[in-house]
Amino acid sequence: MKAPGLIRLSTATGRWVVLTTVLGSSMALLDSTVVNVALPRIGEDLNADMAVLQWTINAYMLTLAGLILLGGALGDRFGRRKIFVFGVVWFAAGSLLCGLAPNDLVLVGARALQGVGAALLTPGSLSLIQASFHPDDRARAVGLWSGFGGVGAAVGPFLGGWLVDGPGWRWVFLINVPLAALCVPVALKHVPESRDPQAHGRFDVLGAVLGAAALALVTYALIAPSVWAGLAGVLVGVAFVLVERRRPAPMLPLSIFANRQFTAVNIVTLCVYAAFSGFFFLTALQLQVVAGYSALGAGLALLPTTVLMLLLSAKSGELAERIGPRIPLTVGPLLCATGMMLMLRVGENASFVRDVLPAMVVMGMGMVTLVAPLTATVLASVETARAGLASGINNAAARAAGLLAVAALPLLAGMGPEAYRSAAEFGATFRRAMPMCAGVLVVGSLIAWWTVRKPLAEAAPARPECRMNCGVSAPPLEAAAVVSTEPGRSG
Numbered sequence: 001m002k003a004p005g006l007i008r009l010s011t012a013t014g015r016w017v018v019l020t021t022v023l024g025s026s027m028a029l030l031d032s033t034v035v036n037v038a039l040p041r042i043g044e045d046l047n048a049d050m051a052v053l054q055w056t057i058n059a060y061m062l063t064l065a066g067l068i069l070l071g072g073a074l075g076d077r078f079g080r081r082k083i084f085v086f087g088v089v090w091f092a093a094g095s096l097l098c099g100l101a102p103n104d105l106v107l108v109g110a111r112a113l114q115g116v117g118a119a120l121l122t123p124g125s126l127s128l129i130q131a132s133f134h135p136d137d138r139a140r141a142v143g144l145w146s147g148f149g150g151v152g153a154a155v156g157p158f159l160g161g162w163l164v165d166g167p168g169w170r171w172v173f174l175i176n177v178p179l180a181a182l183c184v185p186v187a188l189k190h191v192p193e194s195r196d197p198q199a200h201g202r203f204d205v206l207g208a209v210l211g212a213a214a215l216a217l218v219t220y221a222l223i224a225p226s227v228w229a230g231l232a233g234v235l236v237g238v239a240f241v242l243v244e245r246r247r248p249a250p251m252l253p254l255s256i257f258a259n260r261q262f263t264a265v266n267i268v269t270l271c272v273y274a275a276f277s278g279f280f281f282l283t284a285l286q287l288q289v290v291a292g293y294s295a296l297g298a299g300l301a302l303l304p305t306t307v308l309m310l311l312l313s314a315k316s317g318e319l320a321e322r323i324g325p326r327i328p329l330t331v332g333p334l335l336c337a338t339g340m341m342l343m344l345r346v347g348e349n350a351s352f353v354r355d356v357l358p359a360m361v362v363m364g365m366g367m368v369t370l371v372a373p374l375t376a377t378v379l380a381s382v383e384t385a386r387a388g389l390a391s392g393i394n395n396a397a398a399r400a401a402g403l404l405a406v407a408a409l410p411l412l413a414g415m416g417p418e419a420y421r422s423a424a425e426f427g428a429t430f431r432r433a434m435p436m437c438a439g440v441l442v443v444g445s446l447i448a449w450w451t452v453r454k455p456l457a458e459a460a461p462a463r464p465e466c467r468m469n470c471g472v473s474a475p476p477l478e479a480a481a482v483v484s485t486e487p488g489r490s491g
Helices: 012-046 050-078 080-100 104-132 135-165 170-174 176-190 205-223 227-246 254-258 260-290 295-323 326-345 352-380 384-412 423-451
Strands: none
Touching (some): 012 080, 012 170, 012 295, 050 205, 050 260, 104 135, 135 170, 170 176, 205 384, 227 254, 254 260, 260 352, 260 423, 352 384
């Protein structure tokens, strides 16, 4: 096995490294797109109400959002391959438990375990690419990783629908087990171990626990709903901020938010990914509960958005480099909002070509316009030494926004616990929810227009290496975000 940093992409070892990192990251990427289409069958099989469907999504996003920054730092300190393999095994174990879950309580708990595994393997997969390859091949290797990963995310809705209609919803989770069984031995045999020699052993575990607890309490307050849980969540959130301000090596250094543009772009990210998560969560149900589509039909209906992102994200990034980020970050959310409003035409017996496809194409073009420039602007808004940290924070913020949106939207739209069992009731609440999602996007667009400016070329770090992506659930992590540029810190 060659030493890290010397592997060439043209060698057999180089191809094995790409394969194992793509396999690992694809499990988490697939999960972000396949589970939504399985929700009606999960609810029917487990006799679960709407809150369980929300927690099926949110338990995973909660632990992933709360721990992803810590996961990268663990890899830097203890070995990127070790933590990556541990994350893959953990994710597979959580997936197996999801697939075998006898009731909704076990399923939700297993989903939380899955999120922990994803928080370890997601940053680890890209950091292994960055650390393993020769500098001359590194950009191409990252491009292959992001391209193949994007393909995996793009086929997720189709694969999820096929599994739900075929062997059953449990295979949406069980399919991860053979993928992990292939990934782990390849990683152990062909991927060299690497560490950050500057990484120290001090980890902000308290910050991670407080951050995850605050999100969990607020999420519970919105789903239950519970005023006391909401107040407790706010208090824990305040404690998290106080701890992060006083720790010598915080998971989330608050000083980075002194940068006005970085803060503004993260607010735009919160708006955008709250709307995206709410949209895909409810649309997968709308297509099946109201329009009468099969799970496979719903998965195919969602496919245009991810395919457009996969095909055009690189071109979008190049355009933003020429004209600056302000226009794409303003126009992109407005296009997405238009696509969401077009979804109001989708009711009973909706035609895919006449009703669904136009909405999905407009939505996809908005995401194409928006996501790549969003990542580039985050990286360009801070000094190069903190670009990795900035990307990691932006990714975690997007996931936290999605978590809160899935919790809040059914409450705000007046969706009852059994709404997904009634086409009439769910359709009515869906029509109330879509303008809310669109309105949040309009707010994000206005913030971008008022605050985002083109950074000075000499102040901007290298352009993003993940040129192809399907950032449906969060912006793509960049290589700098998972190979520590500051002692002991990673995204």
